[in-house]
Amino acid sequence: MISKLLKDKRTVVISLLFVLAGIRAAQAEGRFVLWLLVGVSFCTGLDFLINRLFHKKNILPMSAVITGFIVSGILDYGQSFSGLLFFCSLAIISKHLIRVGGKHIFNPANSGLFFATLLQWPMTWAIESSIYLIVVVGLYIIYSIKKFPHVVGFLFTFALPFAFIEGINPLLLVNWFFVFVMLVEPKTSGYGVLRGLFFGGIAGISSFLFYRFFPRMDLFVTGLFAVNAFNPVFAKLFSSGSRAKIS
Amino acid sequence: MRKIWIFVAVAIVGVSVYWFGGLPRFATRHRHASDEQIVKNRHEGHDIKMKHDKHTGRAVHPYMEKELGLCPVMPTEKASAEFSHLYKGTTYYFCCAWCVAEFQKSPQKYISRIKEINLETFQYGFSPDPLIVNKGDITRLTITTRDIAHGVLIREYNINVPVKKGEKKKVEFLADKAGRFDIICSVYCGPGHSKMSGTLIVEK
Numbered sequence: 339m340i341s342k343l344l345k346d347k348r349t350v351v352i353s354l355l356f357v358l359a360g361i362r363a364a365q366a367e368g369r370f371v372l373w374l375l376v377g378v379s380f381c382t383g384l385d386f387l388i389n390r391l392f393h394k395k396n397i398l399p400m401s402a403v404i405t406g407f408i409v410s411g412i413l414d415y416g417q418s419f420s421g422l423l424f425f426c427s428l429a430i431i432s433k434h435l436i437r438v439g440g441k442h443i444f445n446p447a448n449s450g451l452f453f454a455t456l457l458q459w460p461m462t463w464a465i466e467s468s469i470y471l472i473v474v475v476g477l478y479i480i481y482s483i484k485k486f487p488h489v490v491g492f493l494f495t496f497a498l499p500f501a502f503i504e505g506i507n508p509l510l511l512v513n514w515f516f517v518f519v520m521l522v523e524p525k526t527s528g529y530g531v532l533r534g535l536f537f538g539g540i541a542g543i544s545s546f547l548f549y550r551f552f553p554r555m556d557l558f559v560t561g562l563f564a565v566n567a568f569n570p571v572f573a574k575l576f577s578s579g580s581r582a583k584i585s
Numbered sequence: 586m587r588k589i590w591i592f593v594a595v596a597i598v599g600v601s602v603y604w605f606g607g608l609p610r611f612a613t614r615h616r617h618a619s620d621e622q623i624v625k626n627r628h629e630g631h632d633i634k635m636k637h638d639k640h641t642g643r644a645v646h647p648y649m650e651k652e653l654g655l656c657p658v659m660p661t662e663k664a665s666a667e668f669s670h671l672y673k674g675t676t677y678y679f680c681c682a683w684c685v686a687e688f689q690k691s692p693q694k695y696i697s698r699i700k701e702i703n704l705e706t707f708q709y710g711f712s713p714d715p716l717i718v719n720k721g722d723i724t725r726l727t728i729t730t731r732d733i734a735h736g737v738l739i740r741e742y743n744i745n746v747p748v749k750k751g752e753k754k755k756v757e758f759l760a761d762k763a764g765r766f767d768i769i770c771s772v773y774c775g776p777g778h779s780k781m782s783g784t785l786i787v788e789k
Contacts, residue, residue, distance in 0.1 A: 362779070414738070414740075414769070414771070416740040416767075416769075417740070458745065460736065460738045460745055460769070460771035461771065461773065462738075462769060462770075462771070462778070462779055463773060463778055463779045464779050465779075466776070466778070466779050467779065469776045504733075506732075506733055510708065510733075510775045510776075511733060511773075511774065511775050512775075512776075513773055513776075514776065549734065553734045553747045553748075553749050553772060554747045554772075556772075556773060557773065558773065
């Protein structure tokens with residue numbers, strides 16, 4: 339039973355998000371739980387509706403559950419619910435609209451968050467409630483879906499400029515939730531060692547540049563959005579890259 | 586490809602509409618309050634030469650450029666470069682001529698309402714913490730950071746200010762709501778970011 343559940347990595351990610359949200363909920367106000375419930379149910383409902391109306395599919399959209407958890411878990415839960423619904427809608431709609439070669443190129447949750455940071459919505463990353471848990475489960479996830487190159491590429495290009503240009507210990511700034519959950523999203527980050535290194539590398543350097551020149555915008559969200567924009571190019575350059583089987 | 590452009594167009598229109606004040610306000614926009622002030626000044630018949638905001642193209646009152654803060658006598662109004670008074674080496678700016686006259690009668694009464702606080706941010710906290718002011722005080726925060734970039738978010742007062750190392754950001758607000766309010770970091774600053782918080786206490 340457990341091995342069957344572990345086979346689908348989305349179940350592992352949802353379980354991780356659920357536990358992280360539970361840890362935060364124990365410390366935060368009641369509004370946080372309501373905020374998460376609204377975000378997750380709205381994303382799931384909207385994705386289900388779009389799939390049913392436009393693609394004639396009746397499926398439980400697990401990826402939309404993840405999107406809802408990420409968007410609502412990162413945005414400041416003290417803001418208005420109308421804003422949360424707006425950014426959740428953008429996240430789900432971007433998945434269905436911005437498609438190249440039949441695949442969406444932007445990480446859905448990240449694209450919703452990108453518009454949020456563009457509009458200067460505060461992000462408190464409340465979902466990042468236990469670093470140890472994120473690192474342990476995250477290592478398992480990236481090992482099983484073969485995403486080590488992405489993480490290595492990101493950490494390398496993120497750490498170097500921070501250490502040598504800004505003089506900041508990069509380990510004190512790196513966002514492990516972003517690295518192990520958002521950066522390695524299977525459908526928008528691609529596969530293969532070289533592609534992974536490039537993908538992570540560009541995300542890392544973009545994050546640094548946004549930190550240095552646009553501190554008002556979230557460095558990780560904008561960095562990932564920037565590298566996602568290169569996905570059509572990556573797809574052409576690394577089309578022969580190996581693919582892991584994701585159930 | 587067409588769908589991408591439709592989405593981009595919708596997003597641009599959405600962002601633009603929001604930027605120009607058409608959608609419900611999701612975050613702090615001081616520009617709206619300032620626009621109201623411009624209208625007010627026109628009603629009062631002041632002949633003020635307006636400049637134009639480079640982003641919106643709208644007319645901008647001179648005080649908006651200089652960020653003179655709130656009027657010490659009527660702190661619900663923004664101060665104007667038109668009305669100032671030098672007192673003990675410090676220039677104070679007001680919203681109208683009546684406020685200047687009122688200030689001159691008893692300057693200490695109004696000066697004592699201005700609380701200047703140097704707020705330092707660091708991984709993962711604020712100093713001083715808590716910030717204590719009285720209800721009705723004009724609170725002037727000078728925000729700096731000890732280590733890396735941080736943000737100061739006080740939801741109830743619509744304050745959200747990012748600050749980089751070496752920068753000094755000034756924020757001024759009227760503490761008109763009594764109570765305890767969370768001060769939260771709004772710029773990701775490391776694994777302790779989500780727990781970084783301080784308290785603003787506004788005493789009655």
